[in-house]
Amino acid sequence: MTQSSSKYSEAGVDIDKGNLFVSRIKNIVAETHGPGVLSHIGGFSGLFSLSNEKLKDPVLVASTDGVGTKLAVAKLCNKHDTIGIDLVAMCVNDVVVSGAKPLFFLDYFACNALDLKVAADVVRGIATGCKQANCSLIGGETAEMPGLYQPGDYDLAGFVVGICDADAIIDGSNIRAGDKIIGLASSGFHSNGYSLVRKVFFEELGKNVDDYITPLGCTVGEELLRPTRIYADSMMSIVQHFAVKGVIHITGGGFIDNIPRILPKGCTARINAGSWPILPCFTYLQEMGGITPGEMYRTYNMGIGMMVIVSASDVENIQRQFRDHGEQPYLIGEIQSAETGSDQQIFIDGVY
Structure with a gap:
């Protein structure tokens, strides 16, 4: 096992560092959890109960987005603790357009090689954004891909699910002249x-x-x-x-x-x-x-x-x-x- 892990590390992927990263962000992520969260970070999936949502005809509303080349500015500034707020914002602002309340959020962090401080700062920003949006961060994925990304580079994607009643969906169909x-x-x-x-x-x-x-x-x-x-x-x-x-x-x-x-x-x-x-x-x-x-x-x-x-x-x-x-x-x-x-x-x- 040790020899296999060492060989994988030589190829550019450090499993032990990934596990350490998860342990470092557990408390940050847990601070975003509301009453619907049934799982903890580190599992294979995130679980969320809708039992607290008292809706007649509930509809789930989902969105995914990134932050584009604003990431390049974060790298130039060597400041990574706010870009996660952007990630949450770009996703949750899209679901509230339909009148949906954001429920939970997941993120995808891809990089050349995991820098624990940078990755933790990014997740800290995501958690801050989730708190501002009143939604729970229930999971994510961290991928080291040295053959695809240049040293020091990383990319982000976010995924949010919200909920609203079917008869309360905002779709513009009632817009009239004079509004x-x-x-x-x-x-x-x-x-x-x-x-x-x-x-x-x-x-x-x-x-x-x-x-x-x-x-x-x-x-x-x-x-x-x-x-x-x-x-x-x-x-x-x-x-x-x-x-x-x-x-x-x-x-x-x-x-x-x-x-x-x-x-x-x-x-x-x-x-x-x-x-x-x-x-x-x-x-x-x-x-x-x-x-x-x-x-x-x-x-x-x-x-x-x-x-x-x-x-x-x-x-x-x-x-x-x-x-x-x-x-x-x-x-x-x-x-x-x-x-x-x-x-x-x-x-x-x-x-x-």
Whole structure:
């Protein structure tokens, strides 16, 4: 056994180190567990009971995602304790769009060779994200693949399962002309468009992660590693008390590609581009990178990470409740009837 393990280690995979890693993160993972968790880390699978979910016709809602090349920035900064928050955010923000409450989360961590500190920091961030989303981290996979990844590289994927009642699924089918669009402030770039971000900051401008950028009020690394905002808690408070007609997570594709995904035929969304403050990171990137407004709105969230479509009569109360949960809501647009013969489903005043 010892000889076999040693030979495998020589090939680049250290089983003992993997076992040590599991032992180090057990308590971190356990801190995220809610009443539905029936298993402990280290088993072959994660078990979760739905007995506490008092729903008439429960529907499971699942999503999977990654964080893209934001990982490259984490490597440049040698800071890995927040990228896990991004991973959780990108997944749970997608399931709350359907009105689902996140239940449990799993992660996949692949690398060249396991660095215990880096991997533990990543899981610590995932646990933090799960706490923010009120979901349990019930398992994951750590894979050492020296023939596939370069030394120091790793990749992440996340998987979340949520739940909602069948008659409470939010799918946009009830959206009508006259409905209003509330936008929730983002924390920055979130986890999208980083290939272009890195090209502008590092290649075209020649910046380093430690360079201080006065318009941003922080270093390059601090701005680019700012964690993605998780909207699960505030969104659950809204869907439990109001009739939400549509929710849009502004991820890759920005405003232009994401808004039409929820709109029924015959409806268009008109966005007032001056109704919320554009974050400095977007203004700086656009100006320094020579990027057109249209491309910015098709690549980035521009300061709005989530949109909620509701009846006009509910706007004031919903905004108040969002503020009570720590969000910054803005009334950013409305739904209109599509012009005859037009298939365009989004208009951004002065931009698109």
